[in-house]
Amino acid sequence: MTYRAPRGTFDVMAGEVEKWQLMETRAREICRRFDYKEIRTPIFEMTELFQRGVGETTDIVEKEMYSFKDRGDRNITLRPEGTAGVVRAFVQDKVFAQPQPTKWFYMGPMFRYENPQAGRYRQFHQFGVEVFGSVDPALDAEVIALGMKYFESLGIKGARVEINSVGDRDCRSVYREKLIEYLEPYKDQLSKHDLSRLYRNPLRILDSKDPRTKEIVAGAPSILDYLNEKSEQHFQALQKYLDLLGVPYVVNDRLVRGLDYYTLTAFEYMVDIPGAQASTIGGGGRYNGLVEEFGGPEMPGMGFGIGLERVLLALTEEGVRLPVDTGIDCYIVTMGEEAKAHSLKILQQLRMAGYSADRDYLDRKIKAQMKAADRAKARFTAILGDEELSLGKIQVKEMATGEQELVEINQLTDYLKQKLSKA
Template sequence: MAYQIPRGTYDILPGEVEKWQWVEEQMRHACRLFHYEEVRTPMFEQTELYKRGVGETTDIVEKEMYSFSDRGNRQLTLRPEGTAGMVRSFVEHKIYGQPQPTKWYYIGPMFRYERPQAGRSRQFHQFGIEAFGSMDPALDAEVIALGMHLFQSLGLEGVRVELNSVGDAESRARYREKLIQYFEPYKDELSPEAQSRLYKNPLRILDSKDARTKEIASAAPSLFDDLSEDSKMHLDRVKQYLDEMGVHYVINDRLVRGLDYYTQTAFEYMLDLKGAQASTIGGGGRYNGLVKEIGGDDVPGVGFGIGIERVMLALEEQQIQVPNQNRLDGYLITMGEQAKAAGMKVLQSLREAGFQVDRDYLDRKMKAQFKAADRARARYVFILGEEEIAENKIKVKSMATQSQEEVSLSNLLDWLKEKA
């Protein structure tokens, strides 16, 4: 029986994985510039964490989680998003008792059971940042700016920020009643999913993908009309700071995001992608009540998540060339057993000095070994035979110029350092 990879997952093979490594390094570099530190949380958590943290009426909790019972009959779930686990870690380790703010980031796989399509898989990868401990709208602006800095460092063009405020608890309570009153006359025309959310969480209806429901929701009241003065002031400050930082944005008063924990600022990074159902490549916002909901002190937070698959798709569509960091400095060709043994010593000394080198392990003829060196994009080919060993020399051929010279074996490392 030939085994096949599960639907909605994929292998990232050499040739492609180097692009991922480069993108991830750009993410880590951006976080270093903004002073965010990496945290690695488990790939599964207690199911209740996501129900409480993400929201029981969200698509994630209702339809998309990979949940299971372990042998101790504990209810566990593969992480569908990164924030809830980061908040759990912040609370469990009592980081809220340390000087604030706390600025963290994560990179890793997430899992959601949904229909696979371009830029959307059942195992997907996400880069996210979380900043705890400050209500300052300048922190919201910094978070948004970090994402835009990343996209610029990757060379992506056309990324835009859509910005909104989903208000505080009092604002949303007033708005909730208005939405119920608005949608009730259309109840029978709403999708079954929207009908089930009408009295539980009507804001979720604004995020519906159903065509008729979207049409009805397009004329719904705006949350802007019910924002408290504090919420309006917070949003105005975020806009002011973004203006100062040169980060362009547009206001979208229909933007609510797909998770229940957001308060005040909400935003999305948008970029049109061919074949993708949605143009969102990332987004986030404030979640001022989430730390308390998960069992910690009443500590505010703000952050985002960016889908790495969608970033990779965008890089491909815009034909952005990713630096190839896997080019060999040298490829060793040996002739004879004595040279083969001596060659192992040569390779080891070069690798210990930090050079990327390889050799043939199939005992192929010299012509085939040269082809292998060419495929590996080696800068130099080192040729070592019985004659070279006797003279304590090694032949070095430049693959770029095809010129060849002899170098003392004892001086090879210094010669290569000079050429580096």
């Protein structure tokens, strides 16, 4: 029987995994500059956490979650997004009792049962940030700017931001009634899925993927016309701060995101990806009631999630070549049994000195070993025969220039240090 990875998943092999490592390294570096600390939460949580946090009427909860009962008859779900688990940790560990704000970031796999397509998989990976403890719109701007700086650090030039305000609970309830009033005459034209949301959560219809529904909601009233004074001031201040930070943005009054917990600010990072269903590569917003919903005190929150598969797709489409170095510093080629045995000691010394090094383990001829050094993209090849060993020397070849030099074995580490420092 031949086994394959489950549909919607993929293996990241050597040569490609280095790109992932670079994306992760850049994320950590940007977060360090913005003073965000890493948090790691479980890959699975109690199902109710996502039902209450993400929202019963979202596509995620209704159709996409990987849920099962464990041996203790508990309802468990593989996390479909990162925020709910981070908020649960914030409440469970009583971090709200500490001085605020709390600024965290996370990276890791998420799981959604959806139709696999370019940049979208059933197991996918997110880089996200979450901030608790402040309602200052300047913090919203900081979070949005952090994501843009991340794209910039990778060389993505076409990234932009679409922003909206979904208001607070008071003004959203007014808008909700106006939206229902607008949509009711179109009930027989809405898809079955959108119709089921009409009275439960009509704002979700604004995010519909159905072509006919999109035409209908194009004429729907704008939530921006129903913002109360507090929400309006917050949204205007956000735009002011984004302007000050030089972050390009577009106001999109139909943007509601795919999760029910957002309040006030909602935003998406966009980039043109030919052939992809959508050009969204990340997004987020405020969730000022979620901590309280999970049993904590009234505590505001703000964050985003960025899909790393979609970032990689954007890099490919823009022709950005990541500066990934996959070569090694030194490959040891041996001739003779004594030289072969002694090469293990040399190899260990090089590695302990901090250099990447390897040698042949297949008893190949010297020509084949040199080819192996080429495949390993070795910067230097150290050639050791029994004769050189008896003299305490080793032949070192710089692969880029072809220059060779006879070096004392016990000076090899210092020799490489000197040469590599000039590279």
